[in-house]
Amino acid sequence: MGVSRRNFLKFSGGSIAAVVGAGLLTNGFIDNEVTNAAAESGGPTIAYKHGVCGICEMACAMTGKIENGRLVKLEGKPGDQHAKGSLCAKGNAGINMLYDPDRLKAPMLKTTAGRILGQDPGWKKLTWDDAINRAASEIKKAIDQYGPQSVMWIGTHTGVDFLRAIGSPNDITHQSTCNAVRQLACQLTLDCVNYVPDFDNSKYIMAFGWDQLGKGKNSFARGPIQAKYQNGAKLIVFDPRLSTTASKADEWIPIRPGTDLAVILAMLNVIIAEQRYNAEYIAAYVTGFQELTEEVKKYTPEWAANLSDVPADTIRRIAREFSGGCPALIPIHKREAIQSRPGGFELVRASLALMAITGNIERKGGIMIPRVGGLNYVGPNAQAPDPKVIQRVDGGHMFPLAVKGPLMGPGLYQSVPDMILADQPYPIKVAIVYAQSLQSMPNPQKWAQAFAKLDYLININIYPDDIATMADLVLPEPVYLERYEVSPRQTNARYVQIALAEPMIEPLYDTKEVGEIKHLIAKQLGLDEYLTPVGKSVLDYRISKSGTNLDTALANGGLISGSMDFVPKSLNQLQTESGKIQIYSPKLKEMGYSPLPFFDESWLMHPQNPDEFYMVTSRPPMHRHAKTHNMRWLNEIMPEGYICINSSKAAALGIADGDTIELSTEFGKDQGKAKLTEGIRPDTICILHGFGQKSPFLQLVKNDGMNDGVIMPSWPKEKSIEVKDPTGACLDCQMIVKVRKVG
Numbered sequence: 001m002g003v004s005r006r007n008f009l010k011f012s013g014g015s016i017a018a019v020v021g022a023g024l025l026t027n028g029f030i031d032n033e034v035t036n037a038a039a040e041s042g043g044p045t046i047a048y049k050h051g052v053c054g055i056c057e058m059a060c061a062m063t064g065k066i067e068n069g070r071l072v073k074l075e076g077k078p079g080d081q082h083a084k085g086s087l088c089a090k091g092n093a094g095i096n097m098l099y100d101p102d103r104l105k106a107p108m109l110k111t112t113a114g115r116i117l118g119q120d121p122g123w124k125k126l127t128w129d130d131a132i133n134r135a136a137s138e139i140k141k142a143i144d145q146y147g148p149q150s151v152m153w154i155g156t157h158t159g160v161d162f163l164r165a166i167g168s169p170n171d172i173t174h175q176s177t178c179n180a181v182r183q184l185a186c187q188l189t190l191d192c193v194n195y196v197p198d199f200d201n202s203k204y205i206m207a208f209g210w211d212q213l214g215k216g217k218n219s220f221a222r223g224p225i226q227a228k229y230q231n232g233a234k235l236i237v238f239d240p241r242l243s244t245t246a247s248k249a250d251e252w253i254p255i256r257p258g259t260d261l262a263v264i265l266a267m268l269n270v271i272i273a274e275q276r277y278n279a280e281y282i283a284a285y286v287t288g289f290q291e292l293t294e295e296v297k298k299y300t301p302e303w304a305a306n307l308s309d310v311p312a313d314t315i316r317r318i319a320r321e322f323s324g325g326c327p328a329l330i331p332i333h334k335r336e337a338i339q340s341r342p343g344g345f346e347l348v349r350a351s352l353a354l355m356a357i358t359g360n361i362e363r364k365g366g367i368m369i370p371r372v373g374g375l376n377y378v379g380p381n382a383q384a385p386d387p388k389v390i391q392r393v394d395g396g397h398m399f400p401l402a403v404k405g406p407l408m409g410p411g412l413y414q415s416v417p418d419m420i421l422a423d424q425p426y427p428i429k430v431a432i433v434y435a436q437s438l439q440s441m442p443n444p445q446k447w448a449q450a451f452a453k454l455d456y457l458i459n460i461n462i463y464p465d466d467i468a469t470m471a472d473l474v475l476p477e478p479v480y481l482e483r484y485e486v487s488p489r490q491t492n493a494r495y496v497q498i499a500l501a502e503p504m505i506e507p508l509y510d511t512k513e514v515g516e517i518k519h520l521i522a523k524q525l526g527l528d529e530y531l532t533p534v535g536k537s538v539l540d541y542r543i544s545k546s547g548t549n550l551d552t553a554l555a556n557g558g559l560i561s562g563s564m565d566f567v568p569k570s571l572n573q574l575q576t577e578s579g580k581i582q583i584y585s586p587k588l589k590e591m592g593y594s595p596l597p598f599f600d601e602s603w604l605m606h607p608q609n610p611d612e613f614y615m616v617t618s619r620p621p622m623h624r625h626a627k628t629h630n631m632r633w634l635n636e637i638m639p640e641g642y643i644c645i646n647s648s649k650a651a652a653l654g655i656a657d658g659d660t661i662e663l664s665t666e667f668g669k670d671q672g673k674a675k676l677t678e679g680i681r682p683d684t685i686c687i688l689h690g691f692g693q694k695s696p697f698l699q700l701v702k703n704d705g706m707n708d709g710v711i712m713p714s715w716p717k718e719k720s721i722e723v724k725d726p727t728g729a730c731l732d733c734q735m736i737v738k739v740r741k742v743g
């Protein structure tokens with residue numbers, strides 16, 4: 001059936017306002033006159049569907065064009081605060097994921113012995129009934145013989161209800177390698193899990209290792225550029241390499257890796273010593289200014305200059321500029337190298353303190369607490385008791401700031417494999433791995449050994465990737481373009497907004513969503529009443545607060561938006577210890593940690609020999625972790641990763657552009673291609689993250705480069721205590737790398 005003008009308007013909610021809200025009429029790729037004429041003359045049938053990009057956490061709202069039942073184009077919705085009318089390269093290429101011939105198409109059973117990275121598992125196709133029975137039976141066997149704690153779920157908190165139902169505390173997430181540091185610092189200081197940089201209205205942007213322009217994340221990437229060219233903002237970037245953001249900056253300062261916090265503390269010293277703070281704002285909204293004043297006296301610009309290679313005069317000048325009265329901000333994202341060393345938590349706290357004492361929190365052009373809301377909570381029919389065993393395999397229970405109760409909060413991803421290998425604090429027998437890749441695991445070779453030791457490994461996945469090939473049982477999920485979704489804006493939410501998605505096409509294969517998979521396994525175990533309900537009616541209830549249901553909201557444009565007006569939140573009614581912005585934390589002191597942001601020089605490690613380097617990591621704009629590498633367009637643009645090394649330093653080591661080099665640390669070694677550039681400090685290398693897939697089933701991904709995790713540490717939990725980190729952060733850049741030419 002073609003789409004007539006009348007049907008098109010009906011689909012779009014019947015009013016021009018609703019259509020514009022859907023981003024349908026204003027999208028350049030949709031020419032309605034042509035579309036309607038084609039349909040009426042017996043041409044292709046065309047439909048438009050609402051979607052939410054599932055490639056990164058920005059979840060950009062989009063419209064899909066379906067021609068003769070095939071999705072042919074995705075386009076960002078203009079009314080979405082994240083997409084603002086366009087998708088990044090990854091979002092555009094979503095079609096490649098949907099139609100990827102290598103996708104998992106049915107449940108699969110491994111028929112070969114052992115769990116070996118890169119193996120052919122001799123897969124045998126199963127029915128869903130058979131697959132669910134096998135999963136439930138292996139989980140039951142482990143519970144009966146070793147207790148419920150012997151079962152762990154590795155994912156993005158998706159297994160919490162399932163683990164609570166069976167009684168296991170082992171909710172393992174990768175957050176300690178990613179956003180835990182930022183989340184916990186923001187929660188402690190501001191009562192929110194992240195913050196929104198108001199680039200649009202800012203006049204001064206100071207970034208430390210932040211490179212969202214280089215990573216191509218829509219919602220953040222355009223901000224500093226528009227601020228600079230449309231609002232006259234000054235952009236200052238501290239980064240050991242000339243990142244994309246640094247290349248657009250007014251000033252690039254090639255700081256020594258690991259010393260950004262020292263520079264921020266020195267700026268606090270200057271601003272307080274010169275009384276350049278906002279006394280009225282501090283008196284009204286900030287707790288701990290007096291204590292901070294005493295603490296930062298020792299962090300002079302000269303002290304920081306000595307550590308960081310940033311001249312003391314530069315530190316003073318930038319501190320004065322930042323506190324000069326114009327709205328100013330420091331953007332912080334996640335998984336940045338600056339957060340991957342000891343002091344990452346203190347760096348976020350110090351940045352918040354700097355913005356607090358200059359009055360830049362909940363101020364136009366400064367930072368805002370995210371405006372998240374609008375959804376009803378949906379819980380299980382019955383509440384399972386807390387697990388009896390509270391000791392977690394990752395040691396998270398030893399970090400009460402991070403893990404506030406059973407099955408709550410991020411843990412310590414990096415410490416899991418050693419604990420499994422040592423049967424500590426008890427044996428782990430079954431792991432269910434969801435939406436994780438070996439490329440995101442620090443020290444994947446150790447993870448592979450840990451997986452090999454288990455009795456059973458279950459993987460819920462879209463692709464036959466490295467983990468899938470090792471798993472005993474693989475359960476396939478649909479791609480995000482085949483599902484309904486309710487997506488409230490969370491990260492970078494400037495105003496309340498919910499984006500909705502419907503299946504662009506019927507699911508192509510015999511797949512099930514993770515929520516249904518959990519239910520089916522729990523049902524076999526007689527525990528499904530403890531699982532969060534799933535289905536379209538649940539989504540209806542979630543958005544009913546907005547006075548609508550899914551079908552109506554989709555018909556009205558697929559976006560539910562609150563007021564865009566900036567109304568500052570009250571900063572003395574926060575859920576922090578004092579109700580205000582909490583710079584000094586008695587709670588941290590009680591836990592035995594520093595109540596104020598601080599620097600410890602013993603954290604610093606330095607190269608000692610000409611072949612030794614600091615390491616930082618980055619991600620290219622056309623890939624997202626390891627999940628996009630088999631997508632045709634993205635693979636064509638970037639089929640292989642590389643390692644950036646300073647040209648002069650490379651010449652001294654006999655390394656030419658494109659040479660194969662070996663990187664080694666005490667934790668592992670691997671090889672990749674060298675890319676020579678003047679845009680990096682001579683003592684630092686930068687490796688692109690997400691490469692190094694070994695699976696034989698991803699046809700486009702062959703020898704795609706080095707997995708950065710291979711040389712990264714997987715520190716035990718005691719390391720976090722040693723470096724006085726209350727978050728249990730991964731510290732995955734805390735090492736020195738040796739480089740040598742091999743080919």
Ligand code: SF4
Binds near residue numbers: 053
């Ligand atoms: S930034 Fe790109 S990958 Fe992320 S949600 Fe938006 S379109 Fe998708």
